[in-house]
Amino acid sequence: MKPILLDMNAEEISAIMKEGGQPSYRAGQIFSALHLGKEFSEISNIPKALIAALEDKYTAQPVKIEKEFPSSDGAKKYLFRLEDGVLIEGVLMRYKYGNTLCVSTQAGCRMGCAFCASGIDGLARNLTPGEILGQIIAVNRAEGGVAGDRAVTNVVLMGSGEPLDNFENTLKFLRLAGERGGICVGQRNISLSTSGIAPKMRELADAGFSVTLTVSLHAPDDTVRERLMPVNKAYPIKEVISAARYYFEKTGRRVIFEYALIGGVNDAKEQAAALAAVTSGFPTHINIIKLNYVKEKKLRGASKESVRVFFDELKRRGASVTLRRTLGGDVDGACGQLRRSYLDE
Ligand code: SF4
DSSP states (O other): OOOBGGGSOHHHHHHHHHHTTOOTHHHHHHHHHHHTTOOGGGOTTSOHHHHHHHHHHOBSOOEEEEEEEEOTTSOEEEEEEETTSOEEEEEEEEETTEEEEEEOSEEEOSSOOTTOSTTTTOEEEEOOHHHHHHHHHHHHHHHHOSSSOOOOOEEEEOSSSOGGGSHHHHHHHHHHHHSTTTTOOOGGGEEEEESOOHHHHHHHHHTTOOOEEEEEOOOSSHHHHHHHOTHHHHSOHHHHHHHHHHHHHHHOOOEEEEEEEBTTTTOOHHHHHHHHHHTOSSOEEEEEEEOOOBTTTTBOBOOHHHHHHHHHHHHHTTOOEEEEOOTTGGGTOSTTHHHHHHHHO
16 A cells, blocks of 8 residues: 555655655645545646656545445435545534534444444554545545535544544544644544543643543443443543543543443433432533444343433433434444445445
């Protein structure tokens, strides 16, 4: 595989230009064009010889849309193909305030959460910064063209993979996404979702990032959480909450806790009370969502009634909580499911 130019920031591209005897302003032209989704041959304001030299050495766009799956609720699921044939997926969700794209940070995942199809085959490989970014660029181009329309206004790192298990590449992606002349999605518009790798949550705060940190909790006690999320053995709830508090103290951003309600597993009223207690003491918010049915895992979402009781109990205890819609349910919206059904075909 050729090196991916989209992995590089403007300064790194500038160094390549310098080496090739090109004026430094070419770096900005190339950087902006790549972030609009252009292939080298489509960059009209650089010399043909330079286009040929770049084509020879580098890949411009490492992410291609393999297939689109529109859902009846307006969401659209994408299956992306990378240069080496690896398939990853993303979902575009349309809200009143803009369009949010959920992107993958790894092909597969090694965290092994019980409710997730992404981890079934383990980790295939980490994605490079440009491959994470390339998903947004591909959707921007597919939805808005190359005229500079940016269809994607918000990004959630919540597709397949654990972003903090691909730490350096995720950090570089965050920097690239906010760079001038690029896709211009700032940290305030990015959510990073983690299964709770506590030391990396602290490192993220120490590195000066202030993205919205979303922690998948899914249970208020270690016994149930360990069953659902093996990562809890390494980082139990107490450590995860302490790292979340640290993130808030460093960044001033309240931390979001994700909680997927699974029938008969984590949806009891007492568990709602315990959840309100463990997430209290600093600014937090809880998103509860009914689990999408995961056929490989035989896990079902909670009933409508227990979702209502759970939500009411959290409210009654003063928690800040939102009941989220399940988007993309009819196109295998839960992470990892689409890729698997496509591979099964
Ligand atoms: S839920 Fe996220 S962290 Fe857990 S296995 Fe799936 S992709 Fe990995």
